[in-house]
Amino acid sequence: DTAVSQTPKYLVTQMGNDKSIKCEQNLGHDTMYWYKQDSKKFLKIMFSYNNKELIINETVPNRFSPKSPDKAHLNLHINSLELGDSAVYFCASSQDRPSTDTQYFGPGTRLTVL
Amino acid sequence: AQTVTQSQPEMSVQEAETVTLSCTYDTSENNYYLFWYKQPPSRQMILVIRQEAYKQQNATENRFSVNFQKAAKSFSLKISDSQLGDTAMYFCAFDGEYGNKLVFGAGTILRVKS
Numbered sequence: 001d002t003a004v005s006q007t008p009k010y011l012v013t014q015m016g017n018d019k020s021i022k023c024e025q026n027l028g029h030d031t032m033y034w035y036k037q038d039s040k041k042f043l044k045i046m047f048s049y050n051n052k053e054l055i056i057n058e059t060v061p062n063r064f065s066p067k068s069p070d071k072a073h074l075n076l077h078i079n080s081l082e083l084g085d086s087a088v089y090f091c092a093s094s095q096d097r098p099s100t101d102t103q104y105f106g107p108g109t110r111l112t113v114l
Numbered sequence: 115a116q117t118v119t120q121s122q123p124e125m126s127v128q129e130a131e132t133v134t135l136s137c138t139y140d141t142s143e144n145n146y147y148l149f150w151y152k153q154p155p156s157r158q159m160i161l162v163i164r165q166e167a168y169k170q171q172n173a174t175e176n177r178f179s180v181n182f183q184k185a186a187k188s189f190s191l192k193i194s195d196s197q198l199g200d201t202a203m204y205f206c207a208f209d210g211e212y213g214n215k216l217v218f219g220a221g222t223i224l225r226v227k228s
Binding site: 092 | 153156157158159160161164203205214215216217218220221
């Protein structure tokens with residue numbers, strides 16, 4: 001059973017399009033995250049949600065909008081895609097803060113904007 | 115803001131030998147948490163080991179151990195008896211006592227050679 005799943009795993013799209021990436025965790029965790037890994041493999045947090053409430057927003061452009069319909073899901077919607085949005089996006093979850101509880105990562109979604 | 119520095123972009127080691135990956139960090143906090151994550155070619159992020167700053171004893175997990183030097187703000191990872199399956203990108207990460215996110219270093223690519 002996959003603990004943290006993401007769909008799709010690969011996404012290729014044109015500039016200007018709107019796309020969504022879905023994330024689901026079946027671990028019963030309260031906190032979920034979105035990270036972006038750029039072409040140089042640098043990994044940086046974008047958002048963090050706790051019990052469906054946004055607690056971290058790391059100066060991400062407004063074109064990125066996370067949505068948490070329930071504790072088990074944290075989706076990422078991206079409007080007006082740009083070339084620079086090409087990256088691997090990771091969803092993660094933890095019961096509590098990552099310092100006190102292991103953070104589990106999804107398999108990543110490789111987004112390519114043409 | 116906390117920063118994490120990994121000064122070795124790439125490392126190589128022969129199978130069965132020992133290798134040490136370096137990590138330094140900058141923080142003004144006294145209590146915090148440090149992690150090493152492994153990212154194999156499959157892209158999956160896997161927690162290797164964690165260290166709590168208030169614990170003086172270095173963390174160990176089977177063949178993986180850390181050398182935590184709090185005064186020097188250094189947190190190196192030692193891999194003993196290296197195996198081909200250890201080939202991956204290794205990320206050092208930090209979470210503050212009151213933070214709610216992981217701050218990652220740039221990563222070190224480790225190649226284990228047969």
